[in-house]
Amino acid sequence: MSNSAFAANGPTLKPTKVGQVIIWRNKKYTSMKSGKSLIWDKGVEIVIPSPSQSASPTASQTPSSAPVLPAQAKDIRIAASSELGSGETKIFMLKDKYGRGKPYILTRTQSGLVAFDNVCTHEGCGVEVENKHLICKCHNSTFDNNSGKALSGPAFAPLKSYPVKEVNGEILVFDFPW
Numbered sequence: 615m616s617n618s619a620f621a622a623n624g625p626t627l628k629p630t631k632v633g634q635v636i637i638w639r640n641k642k643y644t645s646m647k648s649g650k651s652l653i654w655d656k657g658v659e660i661v662i663p664s665p666s667q668s669a670s671p672t673a674s675q676t677p678s679s680a681p682v683l684p685a686q687a688k689d690i691r692i693a694a695s696s697e698l699g700s701g702e703t704k705i706f707m708l709k710d711k712y713g714r715g716k717p718y719i720l721t722r723t724q725s726g727l728v729a730f731d732n733v734c735t736h737e738g739c740g741v742e743v744e745n746k747h748l749i750c751k752c753h754n755s756t757f758d759n760n761s762g763k764a765l766s767g768p769a770f771a772p773l774k775s776y777p778v779k780e781v782n783g784e785i786l787v788f789d790f791p792w
């Protein structure tokens with residue numbers, strides 16, 4: 615068995631930049647530098663709680679036998695409200711304790727904030743912001759910065775969106791902590 619920190623059977627797609635995040639075979643992978651190349655990290659299992667897992671532990675369960683509950687989605691601070699002006703679209707990088715980044719695309723539309731994942735729905739490259747346009751340079755798909763809808767292919771599905779709100783001058787996205 616290999617002791618490599620990185621999955622030998624990781625995503626076949628090549629990462630295009632540091633911090634790119636993709637979901638592949640029920641795992642979340644983040645790209646990172648290894649020498650002069652970009653590689654995927656070993657990936658983190660995505661756990662969806664089942665009703666039996668999320669139930670409260672019973673009195674008969676001892677601490678050692680108690681199930682380890684998966685992380686729950688919660689409001690996560692992404693930026694200060696002042697960092698995103700009216701009509702602006704920006705990518706904000708949320709860093710974890712290891713310094714890895716997860717990008718969120720935020721737009722302050724006329725009717726409020728919207729938040730999207732930057733993972734292209736074609737083959738998982740990172741979507742970038744250019745002059746308020748969302749573009750994936752792997753195969754030139756474009757997405758609407760207000761709705762996340764695919765505007766031109768090969769991607770046809772919209773970007774994943776997140777509930778987003780502002781509280782006390784902070785922009786909060788509802789997502790799973792990582």
Ligand code: FES
Binds near residue numbers: 753
């Ligand atoms: S991966 Fe984005 S257009 Fe192909």
